[in-house]
């Protein structure tokens with residue numbers, strides 16, 4: 001016997017990847033429902049070699065369904081996730097709505113799988129921000145060995161992290177640069193994204209940082225260790241899929257770059273590609289469609305006592321969202337629900 005699984009947001013970037021990954025990983029599904037807004041009613045989405053017709057989230061009855069993977073944004077999550085949870089269906093949510101609530105576990109399975117035990121307090125589990133997810137996969141094994149004191153990270157997230165309209169904006173704006181009369185003004189982004197970079201993601205906070213930067217701090221503390229100090233600068237780049245990060249780490253103890261490379265090679269979810277030659281590192285386009293978080297450019301930072309620099313790349317729609325959510329569902333199944 002398998003699970004009755006709901007994917008809410010099935011017509012979106014993340015929802016479509018959720019369906020792909022559930023099929024790829026042969027998640028034990030007895031029945032699956034693909035949900036979106038009323039305007040998408042009947043839209044066809046793929047699930048392995050099957051085609052599903054999208055149903056309306058607004059009128060869906062979650063009674064008798066086991067797991068709901070939500071990828072609909074915070075306001076729709078607020079409206080519908082509590083209904084699902086109250087009906088006994090465990091919600092795994094990709095929005096930021098519940099991530100910082102103390103009674104909702106925020107999970108990256110390679111890092112804090114034991115947090116799954118806390119799911120029953122609300123019947124809701126949160127998935128982290130895409131940039132946080134790939135970073136903590138890399139930080140955790142290094143933290144276990146040499147204790148992280150401080151992390152300085154610059155992120156270069158792709159436009160797909162901002163939804164399907166953002167992908168269209170980069171595409172149309174890029175084409176429009178070459179066709180007189182077809183120029184596309186910024187709409188989803190605050191400035192031109194084609195052939196540009198934008199140091200502003202989500203809203204500004206009182207201290208001058210952005211909410212995206214704050215998320216990386218708060219989520220790393222919740223998932224890995226509240227004692228770690230993190231500072232982030234997040235810069236949107238004109239890449240379709242795949243987030244990149246330059247991470248500078250200061251440790252309590254000395255960690256040699258060769259040992260760090262060995263530790264990362266052995267760690268779950270990580271692929272080290274680190275040759276000091278042309279092309280001996282991973283860029284976002286090579287991460288597309290992959291499960292791994294790629295680590296390259298591992299090197300000592302000689303300006304501080306115990307410092308290391310790394311370059312970290314992953315498919316944001318996979319490890320940053322859909323894959324992580326499906327891994328949480330697998331964890332929930334193996335440790336708690338035990339069907340299939």
Ligand SMILES: NC(=O)c1ccc[n+]([C@@H]2O[C@H](COP(=O)([O-])OP(=O)(O)OC[C@H]3O[C@@H](n4cnc5c(N)ncnc54)[C@H](OP(=O)(O)O)[C@@H]3O)[C@@H](O)[C@H]2O)c1
Pocket residue numbers: 008009010011012013014015035036037038039040057058070071072073074076094095096128129130160161162163164165316317320321
């Ligand atoms: N993209 C990433 O890398 C990433 C990473 C981590 C977390 N997330 C989070 O995942 C969520 C989805 O992101 P996305 O990139 O997939 O967005 P998207 O491509 O814009 O898709 C949004 C999906 O939500 C549905 N939806 C929106 N409002 C709805 C409503 N009121 N009722 C029912 N369905 C509704 C849409 O259905 P229609 O097509 O019918 O409008 C669509 O299926 C967001 O919370 C995002 O912050 C994204």
